[in-house]
Amino acid sequence: xxxxxxxxxxxxxxxxxxxxxxxxxxxxxxxxxxxxxxxxxxxxxxxxxxxxxxxxxxxxxxxxxxxxxxxxxxxxxxxxxxxxxxxxxxxxxxxxxxxxxxxxxxxxxxxxxxxxxxxxxxxxxxxxxxxxxxxxxxxxxxxxxxxxxxxxxxxxxxxxxxxxxxxxxxxxxxxxxxxxxxxxxxxxxxxxxxxxxxxxxxxxxxxxxxxxxxxxxxxxxxxxxxxxxxxxxxxxxxxxxxxxxxxxxxxxxxxxxxxxxxxxxxxxxxxxxxxxxxxxxxxxxxxxxxxxxxxxxxxxxxxxxxxxxxxxxxxxxxxxxxxxxxxxxx
Amino acid sequence: xxxxxxxxxxxxxxxxxxxxxxxxxxxxxxxxxxxxxxxxxxxxxxxxxxxxxxxxxxxxxxxxxxxxxxxxxxxxxxxxxxxxxxxxxxxxxxxxxxxxxxxxxxxxxxxxxxxxxxxxxxxxxxxxxxxxxxxxxxx
Numbered sequence: 001x002x003x004x005x006x007x008x009x010x011x012x013x014x015x016x017x018x019x020x021x022x023x024x025x026x027x028x029x030x031x032x033x034x035x036x037x038x039x040x041x042x043x044x045x046x047x048x049x050x051x052x053x054x055x056x057x058x059x060x061x062x063x064x065x066x067x068x069x070x071x072x073x074x075x076x077x078x079x080x081x082x083x084x085x086x087x088x089x090x091x092x093x094x095x096x097x098x099x100x101x102x103x104x105x106x107x108x109x110x111x112x113x114x115x116x117x118x119x120x121x122x123x124x125x126x127x128x129x130x131x132x133x134x135x136x137x138x139x140x141x142x143x144x145x146x147x148x149x150x151x152x153x154x155x156x157x158x159x160x161x162x163x164x165x166x167x168x169x170x171x172x173x174x175x176x177x178x179x180x181x182x183x184x185x186x187x188x189x190x191x192x193x194x195x196x197x198x199x200x201x202x203x204x205x206x207x208x209x210x211x212x213x214x215x216x217x218x219x220x221x222x223x224x225x226x227x228x229x230x231x232x233x234x235x236x237x238x239x240x241x242x243x244x245x246x247x248x249x250x251x252x253x254x255x256x257x258x259x260x261x262x263x264x265x266x267x268x269x270x271x272x273x274x275x276x277x278x279x280x281x282x283x284x285x286x287x288x289x290x291x292x293x294x295x296x297x298x299x300x301x302x303x304x305x306x307x308x309x310x311x312x313x314x315x316x317x318x319x320x321x322x323x324x325x326x327x328x329x330x
Numbered sequence: 331x332x333x334x335x336x337x338x339x340x341x342x343x344x345x346x347x348x349x350x351x352x353x354x355x356x357x358x359x360x361x362x363x364x365x366x367x368x369x370x371x372x373x374x375x376x377x378x379x380x381x382x383x384x385x386x387x388x389x390x391x392x393x394x395x396x397x398x399x400x401x402x403x404x405x406x407x408x409x410x411x412x413x414x415x416x417x418x419x420x421x422x423x424x425x426x427x428x429x430x431x432x433x434x435x436x437x438x439x440x441x442x443x444x445x446x447x448x449x450x451x452x453x454x455x456x457x458x459x460x461x462x463x464x465x466x467x468x469x
Contacts, residue, residue, distance in 0.1 A: 043348050047341055054331040147351035149358045151450035159450075166454065169401035226394040230445050234362045240351040241360050249390065280340055 003191070006205035010213045010260075017259035022252050030255045031235055032244040038262035045269025050277050059298045061291045064284040066105075070293070083288045096285050100129055125189065132182035135175040136211075138162060139218075142173070146236040168223070176219055183212050203272055210264055217257040227251040363448045366440035371433060385434075386417045397453070400427065427455065432462045 020026045067078025079088045080095070095101040108122035141158050145151045163171035187208045190200045221227055231247040232254055238245040268274065280286065313320070313327055320327050331337060375384045383389050387399065406412045407425045415423045424430050435441045438461060446453060 039348075043345070046344065046348075050337065050341055050344075051331065054334065054337040057332050144351070145450045148354050149360050156450055156452070160452070169397040169453075226398070228390070228393040229449055230363065230393070233449060237355070237360045241355050242352070243360075247362075251394075277340075277344065281337075 002200065002202035003205045006202050006209050009206060010209040013210075013260060013263055014213060014217075014256055017256045018252055020259075021255040027246045027250070027255065030259055031246045031250075032239065034262045035239060035258060038266040042265040042268050046274070046277060049269050049274055050281070053278065053281050057299060058283045058287070059300075060296050061287045061289060062283050063287045063289045065289050069289060084290050084293065085288055089286060089288050093280070093286055097279055100126055100133075102285070103129060124185075128182045128185040128189070131178050132186060135179040135182065138175045139173075139179060142175075146233050147240045149237060170222060172223070176215070176222075180212070180215050180219065183208060183215060187212065207264075207267070207271060207273055210260060210267070214257065214260045214264060217253060217260060221251070221253045221257055225251060225253045227254045363444040365442075365444050366437055368440070369434060369436050371436065375434065386415065386421070386423050386430075388418075400431075400455070403427070427459055428462070436462055438462055 017030060020030050063083075065082040067081025068076060069082045070077045070084040077084065080091050083089045083092055092101075103126045104123070106122050106125050107119045110118050110120065112118050138158060141155060142162065144155045145159065148155070159173075162173045162175050165172060165174065187205075190196050190204060190208070227250055228247075231250050234245060234247045235250065264273075310329075313329065317327055317329070372384065376382060385392050387395070392399070403415065403425045404427075406415075413425045415425045417423060432438070442453075445451075
């Protein structure tokens with residue numbers, strides 16, 4: 001049900017862009033106003049969400065470790081899986097952010113005959129996730145050629161590597177194929193695995209359908225329906241220099257693509273996509289496991305009055321003596 | 331904010347990346363390129379046909395689809411040895427980049443390169459083909 005709602009929402013967004021541009025001719029709204037508004041919501045929302053998370057105290061060390069803790073000198077510490085200092089944490093975070101190390105450990109449980117439960121390694125989610133995120137990043141970098149007038153050589157290099165198969169014209173990008181395949185895998189996975197299907201919400205399906213829509217509209221635009229790319233760059237450069245122009249004769253597919261991206265940007269700060277910023281703030285990853293080295297005191301502890309044994313004895317000394325209980329001080 | 335310093339550094343990096351297009355273009359004159367159709371052959375054909383739009387296909391189509399057309403031309407000429415192209419308005423052309431396209435568009439620098447440089451596109455046409463000599467003896 002939530003999948004249908006999400007799919008219908010994305011279809012409605014596509015239709016909205018088509019109707020708005022083709023029907024009502026609102027190219028200024030869809031080409032300039034909405035993208036600016038979406039970017040503003042994205043930046044302000046992103047900052048606000050991170051600041052909100054930053055205000056949550058993390059008084060104690062709660063890293064999830066899976067290696068030998070720093071101990072006696074002759075016991076070898078696992079410095080990445082159980083870091084005791086900043087360097088280990090940096091390495092751990094780097095591997096987490098760039099290679100999804102914790103997802104690499106993904107397991108799959110299976111009930112076998114017996115009945116016996118068996119666990120096995122399941123790397124598909126990790127692989128598809130990695131493919132999806134990296135291709136998305138490369139696609140994002142490639143798009144900089146629309147937003148920077150003097151395109152940096154690095155962007156050109158990424159583009160040439162990405163299209164080095166030299167299939168067709170315009171050249172086929174490898175990332176376009178891998179990206180769509182990975183998104184489809186991540187989507188089908190949610191339908192196919194019953195347990196995953198059970199816990200999937202509209203908030204899981206909607207971003208997937210939206211990103212799939214963005215990918216499909218981009219591929220359609222580049223390889224099939226075709227638009228005048230010089231006109232597209234004219235518009236995007238207008239946006240980037242705060243000098244908006246809306247060139248005539250851009251295809252509707254371009255506005256569909258742009259509108260879906262605007263929706264993604266505006267939706268971003270309110271969605272699970274915020275894990276892009278949140279991963280840096282996850283205390284189970286970004287803390288060193290030094291609880292046995294440093295004493296962490298809760299920052300909002302108020303002074304507690306402790307009733308010591310000495311005070312107790314002072315209170316009851318006579319009664320204790322009368323009852324024959326030994327006392328420390330006569 | 332707890333660990334405020336680190337979080338603010340992170341947010342500054344985020345802000346830098348998110349607004350990269352805005353400040354990377356400061357001080358550059360951004361102008362939409364206009365490919366030049368000002369060659370003797372094009373003028374002749376325009377006079378002959380009595381209209382401005384004289385390329386093998388209409389201008390709007392060529393703007394969006396010329397790369398696809400060139401790719402089809404290459405496959406047709408080199409892989410199927412078919413060198414006759416009949417355009418949508420019924421004219422016949424020989425399929426050849428150097429002898430047909432570049433015959434009219436003899437000004438590669440003012441025609442091809444203007445948009446390709448603007449878009450940072452580097453087509454690999456001239457890996458195989460001989461780039462036309464520019465007027466005025468430039469190569």
